Amino acid sequence: MTPLRINVSSDVPQREALLAAASRIHNLVVVDSEAEADAIVACGDLGKWPKDLPVLQLGELSTNAPTNVYPALPNRFDPHAQAIRRRLDAGDLGKPGLVRLHVWNPASDTLNQRNKIDAIDLVQWLIGEDIESSFGTQSQANQVIHLGFVSGAMALIDFYDHLPADDRYRSLTVVGSDGAAYADDHRDRNLFFASGGMNAKPPATGHACLGPMLEDFASRMNDRDDATHAQRAYRAAETIVKQLLP
Amino acid sequence: MNPTDRKKPLIRAAVLSVVKHDYLPRAFAAHPRFDLVLVTDDADRPQWTHERNEAFAKEIGIPYLTNPEQAFAEFELDAVIVSPEAERHCALAVRAAEAGLHVVIDKPLSTRLDECDRLISALEKNGVQCLVWNRNYLPALVQAKEALDSGDVGTLSSIHCDFYFAKDAGPPLGSMPEGSPPIDWLERQLEAHADGSDGGVGTEPMGELQVEGIYPLAYIHLLTGGAKVRRVMARTTSHFHQAHADNHVDDLATVTLELENGVVATLCIGRIGAAAHPDIGEIKLHLIGDRGAAVISEARPEVACYHRNQPALQFKHERVADENNYLLAENFALVIDGTESPMLSARDARDICATVLAALESSRTGKPAEVHHL
Numbered sequence: 230m231t232p233l234r235i236n237v238s239s240d241v242p243q244r245e246a247l248l249a250a251a252s253r254i255h256n257l258v259v260v261d262s263e264a265e266a267d268a269i270v271a272c273g274d275l276g277k278w279p280k281d282l283p284v285l286q287l288g289e290l291s292t293n294a295p296t297n298v299y300p301a302l303p304n305r306f307d308p309h310a311q312a313i314r315r316r317l318d319a320g321d322l323g324k325p326g327l328v329r330l331h332v333w334n335p336a337s338d339t340l341n342q343r344n345k346i347d348a349i350d351l352v353q354w355l356i357g358e359d360i361e362s363s364f365g366t367q368s369q370a371n372q373v374i375h376l377g378f379v380s381g382a383m384a385l386i387d388f389y390d391h392l393p394a395d396d397r398y399r400s401l402t403v404v405g406s407d408g409a410a411y412a413d414d415h416r417d418r419n420l421f422f423a424s425g426g427m428n429a430k431p432p433a434t435g436h437a438c439l440g441p442m443l444e445d446f447a448s449r450m451n452d453r454d455d456a457t458h459a460q461r462a463y464r465a466a467e468t469i470v471k472q473l474l475p
Numbered sequence: 476m477n478p479t480d481r482k483k484p485l486i487r488a489a490v491l492s493v494v495k496h497d498y499l500p501r502a503f504a505a506h507p508r509f510d511l512v513l514v515t516d517d518a519d520r521p522q523w524t525h526e527r528n529e530a531f532a533k534e535i536g537i538p539y540l541t542n543p544e545q546a547f548a549e550f551e552l553d554a555v556i557v558s559p560e561a562e563r564h565c566a567l568a569v570r571a572a573e574a575g576l577h578v579v580i581d582k583p584l585s586t587r588l589d590e591c592d593r594l595i596s597a598l599e600k601n602g603v604q605c606l607v608w609n610r611n612y613l614p615a616l617v618q619a620k621e622a623l624d625s626g627d628v629g630t631l632s633s634i635h636c637d638f639y640f641a642k643d644a645g646p647p648l649g650s651m652p653e654g655s656p657p658i659d660w661l662e663r664q665l666e667a668h669a670d671g672s673d674g675g676v677g678t679e680p681m682g683e684l685q686v687e688g689i690y691p692l693a694y695i696h697l698l699t700g701g702a703k704v705r706r707v708m709a710r711t712t713s714h715f716h717q718a719h720a721d722n723h724v725d726d727l728a729t730v731t732l733e734l735e736n737g738v739v740a741t742l743c744i745g746r747i748g749a750a751a752h753p754d755i756g757e758i759k760l761h762l763i764g765d766r767g768a769a770v771i772s773e774a775r776p777e778v779a780c781y782h783r784n785q786p787a788l789q790f791k792h793e794r795v796a797d798e799n800n801y802l803l804a805e806n807f808a809l810v811i812d813g814t815e816s817p818m819l820s821a822r823d824a825r826d827i828c829a830t831v832l833a834a835l836e837s838s839r840t841g842k843p844a845e846v847h848h849l
Contacts, residue, residue, distance in 0.1 A: 326714035326727050329637060329743050331761055333768065362841055364708040366731055368739040371633035371763050375731045375741070377841075381712040383729045385741050387635060389763055398770065402743075402757065404639065404727070406648065406715055409751035415759070415770045 232258040233447045236266035240273060241287060243436060250439035257447045268450055270443075283456075285446045289343050290463050299446065299456040300463040304351035306438035306445065309412035313403050314355065316410055323407030326382050328352045333398040334390040342470055345372075345388060349466035352376065352384045355403055360465060365473025372474055388474075476815065479808055485510040486811060489552050489576075491543060491567050492516040492559035493531045494524045495676050496581055499558045499608060502800035503579070504535055508808040509554075514539045515546040516559070523665060524559075543567070547574035554811065557581060560677030561686070565590035568605070572597040577811050578605045579803075583689045584824035586681060588832065591825035592849070598821055604810045606817040607824040609693040610773075612802035616694060619760055619771045623698060629766025631738060634698055637759045638691040638744045640683075641752035642672040644716035644726065657721035670788070672746075682724035683746045684711065684831050692827045693819050694760060695732070695740050702734040703826065708843045709834035715748050730834045753791040825849065 233256060237247055247270065251259050260266050263279065273288035280295065287301045304310060316322050332348050334340050353360065362377035370391045376384040392398065400413040418429040486509050490500040493514060503509040514532040516524060518541035525541070532539035540546045547570075554577040557568050565585045568578045572594065584607050585591050598605050610616065622628055645663050660680040667673035675681040696702075711725035719726040727745040734740060747756065758773035777792040785791070809815035817823075829846050837844040 324714075326712065327729065327743060327745065331635065362710075364731060364843070366708075366733055366739055368632035368737055368763070369765065371739060373633075373731055373739055373741055375708055375710070375729060377710045381710075381714070383710040383712070383727075385635075385729050385731070385743055387633070387741065387761075389633070389768065391763075392768065398768075400761075400770075402637065404743075404745060404747050404751065407748070407750060409639070409641075409747055409757070411757055415772065 230256055230451065232256050233450050234258050234260045234265055234267045235443075236260050236263050236269050238269060238271040241270060242272060243439065246436040247439050247443070250436065251443055253440060254444055254447065256451070257443060268446070283450055290460065290467070294460065296455045296457055296460070299449070299459050301442060302347065302350050302354070302459060302462065303438045303442055304347045305354050306441040308434055308437045309399075309401055310351055310355070311441060313401065313410045313412060316408075317355065317403070317405065321408055322403065322405030322410060325356050325403055325405045327402070327404040328355050328384040329400070329402040330384070330386045331398065331400040332386065332388050333392050335392040335394050335396050336390060337394050338390070338397070340388050340390045345470045345474060346463065346466045348386055348388070349374065349376075349469050350462055351401075352386060353462060353466060356382045356384065358382060360469065363469050363473060374469065374473055376469070476802065476805060476809065479506075479508050479805055480812070481507060483508065483812065486553045486808060487512050487551060488554040488556055489546055489550065490514040490531065491555040491557045491571055492524070492528060492563070494527045494560060495558045495673065496608075497531055497558070498800060499579065499581055500531065500535075500556045502804045503556055506801060506804035506808070509804065511535055511537055512550050512552060513537050513546055515543045516541060518542060543570060544574070547571065547576060552576055554579065554807075561586065561675065561681060562677045562679045565594045568594050569597045572601050572603050572605075575601055575603060577603045577807075579807055580605060580607050580821075582608045582824075583685060583831075584821060584828055586679065586685050586828070588825070588829060588847070591821070591828050595821050595825060595849070604807075604817065605821040606803065606807045606810060607689070607819040607821060608803065609819040610690050610799055611693055611697045611818050612799040612806075613773060614796050614798075615771050615773045615775050616697065619698060619762065619769065622769055623762070623764070627767055628762055628764035628769055631699060631762060631764045633738065633761075633763040634695055634740045635761040636691040636694055636740070636742045637757055638687065638742065639747045639752065639756040639758065640687060640745070641749050641754065641756040642670075642746055643749045644672065644718050644746055646717045647748070648713065648715055648717050648720055651717050658718040660718065660722045663718045680722035680724045682711065682719065682728070682835075683726050683744055684728045684730075684834055685724070687746075688728075688742070688744055688831045688834075689824060689827050691742050691744060692830055693823070695742070696819070696823055696827065698760070698762065699734060699738055699740070701823070702736055702738055703848055704732045704734050704830045704833075704846045706733045706843050706845055707731065707830060707833045707837055709837040711835065711838040715746060719746075725838070728834065728838070732830065749788060755790060822849065
């Protein structure tokens, strides 16, 4: 198989991490110019990119994005989410009935609209159905989204971005008819006692989604897949965010 | 809580039916301020109820009398411990209150607001106290409350609760042969008594929100300082168990609650099956205040034990230092002494019943529902 040649735009915030991830992927080669590339990884400014090249877009998807632009949907490639999805695909958990997701960031890393779209996309992707109903509410610093899915499945997501600096908390629970999976930073934390205090920190997995995300993109390019399905998932999540968290 | 005053006279208590949870009367049998005097229940109850009542009375070494009013009149009682089928909770408790007896009542208080209101009226008219069973003295809940009281988290603005009981409830949904008759609720609950998963015992089918919802909603009540729930949005379904589907009650629910003072809460609750967790279930609290946040596991502290030939259904993590039952009995003694308020009063539990009913209404209509308080 000929490796996919990608060009990583300079506007990508995690560019170094992305290049490092790409260097490990057998069927992917990073090239320096758009002219040499089969595809582009970019963050924003869609109009700038050649219309005939596929684009993996990490930033917000513009309203008139053509079908060569793939929204990145990075949360699907988080290692915890991947592990749960494998168990769902294997049938170990049965039919998903509930997804509970807590997304907490420090004040220094405010959750933006794209972060919230990605969170809703993750829930949709795990349940594998269309959203039937939605409800949102919030307290001072905490936004809540309550979703219902066509077959009766349900989800609760909450967003909070006032944790202390450098801290971060994620908790993802999927309850299926035959079992449940719990991916929770509460379980993942290790204890460090130093300087008269105690810290509980999870091992870093911040960029672990990038490699699988690029591999998936390369695979889609190889299969000549277009971005219709990914765009549809993105738009469904975007609609919820715009309706409930304006 | 101050320790029990052992110089005070013993509180003479009757067990007013023990067909559901014998851990209630056991808590009082073990507490030094209480003297369990007898077990009583109505003579016209089904045989299985008499068998359970008699078995408990025999084990404790106290009589079983099939005439509660006679027991109230002749045994110089101070209090009753009420744990019948859920649909009889309030009716039995009202009779005890009318006889001037203090009441400890199993959860849930009721599935009907008029029953709750009738009990509250009887309690207040007769000047007697009532404690509704709860889990608010579990060590992790005490820790959560202390964290809030210390000011470390600041003023609470959100609280998220997961309350999954990893228990089975008969055949999994869809596993019965085609054409099978619907599962009889009471028969299923009687079978479940052996492993203690019969919290909904009775003839009236009850969903998980109605059976267990009082526990996490009592956590929310405790940690918000008794803030009233104004509006709820909920979804419910029968996702796991044929018995729940056949009887049109939920075994999985999500609830968003809007409380007074701008506090928001959510609850995920389900009877998710024994395979879905190595222990009793994932039960957690996420607290957000204006100065900090906390993530609390209700199970802690616990000891992990794994061994050869371990029974499949034995919990792998054993909870330790759990004094909830003792402390509830202690709380009730102090309530009777007049020095404390009940950890969960009949009025509190009535508000929780109203919240559950609003959640079920919301699930039916697909719209938010107002909660009707007294």
